[in-house]
Amino acid sequence: MKKAFVRRPSAEPASPAERIVTTATRLFESQGYAATGINQIIAESKTAKASFYDHYPSKELLGKEYLARYGANHLALIRTLMDRSGSPAEFIHSWVRILKRQLKLRKFYGCPMSNLRAQTADSSPLLKAAVKDLADSTIELIASYIRTANPGGLFAAQKTATLAARRIFSAYEGAIHIWQLTGDEAALDDIGFMAEQVLKSRD
Amino acid sequence: MKKAFVRRPSAEPASPAERIVTTATRLFESQGYAATGINQIIAESKTAKASFYDHYPSKELLGKEYLARYGANHLALIRTLMDRSGSPAEFIHSWVRILKRQLKLRKFYGCPMSNLRAQTADSSPLLKAAVKDLADSTIELIASYIRTANPGGLFAAQKTATLAARRIFSAYEGAIHIWQLTGDEAALDDIGFMAEQVLKSRD
Numbered sequence: 287m288k289k290a291f292v293r294r295p296s297a298e299p300a301s302p303a304e305r306i307v308t309t310a311t312r313l314f315e316s317q318g319y320a321a322t323g324i325n326q327i328i329a330e331s332k333t334a335k336a337s338f339y340d341h342y343p344s345k346e347l348l349g350k351e352y353l354a355r356y357g358a359n360h361l362a363l364i365r366t367l368m369d370r371s372g373s374p375a376e377f378i379h380s381w382v383r384i385l386k387r388q389l390k391l392r393k394f395y396g397c398p399m400s401n402l403r404a405q406t407a408d409s410s411p412l413l414k415a416a417v418k419d420l421a422d423s424t425i426e427l428i429a430s431y432i433r434t435a436n437p438g439g440l441f442a443a444q445k446t447a448t449l450a451a452r453r454i455f456s457a458y459e460g461a462i463h464i465w466q467l468t469g470d471e472a473a474l475d476d477i478g479f480m481a482e483q484v485l486k487s488r489d
Numbered sequence: 490m491k492k493a494f495v496r497r498p499s500a501e502p503a504s505p506a507e508r509i510v511t512t513a514t515r516l517f518e519s520q521g522y523a524a525t526g527i528n529q530i531i532a533e534s535k536t537a538k539a540s541f542y543d544h545y546p547s548k549e550l551l552g553k554e555y556l557a558r559y560g561a562n563h564l565a566l567i568r569t570l571m572d573r574s575g576s577p578a579e580f581i582h583s584w585v586r587i588l589k590r591q592l593k594l595r596k597f598y599g600c601p602m603s604n605l606r607a608q609t610a611d612s613s614p615l616l617k618a619a620v621k622d623l624a625d626s627t628i629e630l631i632a633s634y635i636r637t638a639n640p641g642g643l644f645a646a647q648k649t650a651t652l653a654a655r656r657i658f659s660a661y662e663g664a665i666h667i668w669q670l671t672g673d674e675a676a677l678d679d680i681g682f683m684a685e686q687v688l689k690s691r692d
Binding site: 316317318320321395396397399400401403404405406407408409417418421422425452453455456457458459460461463464466467468469470473476479480483484487 | 519520521523524598599600602603604606607608609610611612620621624625628655656658659660661662663664666667669670671672673676679682683686687690
């Protein structure tokens with residue numbers, strides 16, 4: 287299960303900075319950002335305290351790096367799925383399939399943007415802004431895709447495409463939270479249903 | 490802004506247990522459950538430490554009480570709105586109006602079920618189960634309403650009504666999270682749109 291370690295050739299040991307981020311990611315995901323203290327990250331990443339603070343002067347900056355890495359993967363995944371899909375409906379279908387696979391492999395802890403936002407409340411303007419940037423980028427990416435996937439169609443106007451993209455992202459967040467609240471995996475299927483309604487609407 | 494104190498007649502001072510819950514609620518909402526320590530609750534509720542532990546032997550039990558009180562209000566509000574509404578669409582409309590009013594009054598911190606779930610990750614089976622109970626009750630309440638609001642109609646079957654209710658609750662959770670992530674209040678309007686699609690669907 288320790289994929290990050292398996293992947294790395296043993297001849298090239300992880301740098302302290304890498305070990306810190308890998309450990310922090312595992313702990314932020316499994317026990318939450320708020321519940322994870324710097325001392326635990328230092329201990330479990332086997333880093334010297336001074337070295338830790340050299341790389342990350344605060345937990346907040348480590349949280350920002352964690353979110354940035356997640357965000358890069360998240361947007362890259364969405365772009366790859368879009369490139370491979372023939373239509374927005376097909377893209378949504380693939381996206382849901384990936385979520386379900388992560389769930390099955392127990393590698394899914396919900397939406398990191400949303401978890402981080404809930405765990406920092408209004409106490410971190412830095413993380414709040416980073417979360418907003420990533421959420422806005424997600425909506426823009428989906429909007430630009432559904433606008434170009436159907437030129438001259440229902441979503442030709444920027445405003446209409448952005449509204450539809452927000453609703454699709456909302457269906458994604460909603461379904462993930464219903465799954466987190468109830469434990470009902472079938473909730474993820476609602477993403478496909480909801481997105482289909484959004485994509486055929488003239489509203 | 491300290492409404493709980495304003496409301497209470499000065500002749501009848503709050504009991505320690507009440508002061509603890511009121512203070513905990515304010516802190517859990519404004520700074521988050523995970524970020525709130527017992528010592529802060531003790532200090533700000535002006536309770537003796539021994540008295541605090543008499544009432545709440547652990548933060549988890551206080552979290553459970555906080556969720557139970559929120560849950561009772563949440564379900565009562567939904568029931569009241571249903572009683573006053575002529576149709577499921579009207580009920581959703583009133584529900585969204587209440588959310589927007591709370592937002593305007595800066596008394597809205599998102600969904601307490603979902604915030605608590607994100608902030609305890611898998612570390613508290615007690616709170617996880619309490620959150621699941623409340624989420625399931627919310628879905629059941631909505632399902633029973635849309636089934637009886639339209640007897641013999643699209644949602645006459647228990648299974649269909651429960652599916653529609655889950656999707657409506659998903660639209661509610663999704664919209665609240667999009668608002669939390671992006672700061673865009675218009676996201677709350679998506680609840681009405683999504684619920685409308687769900688309520689007219691034959692899926």
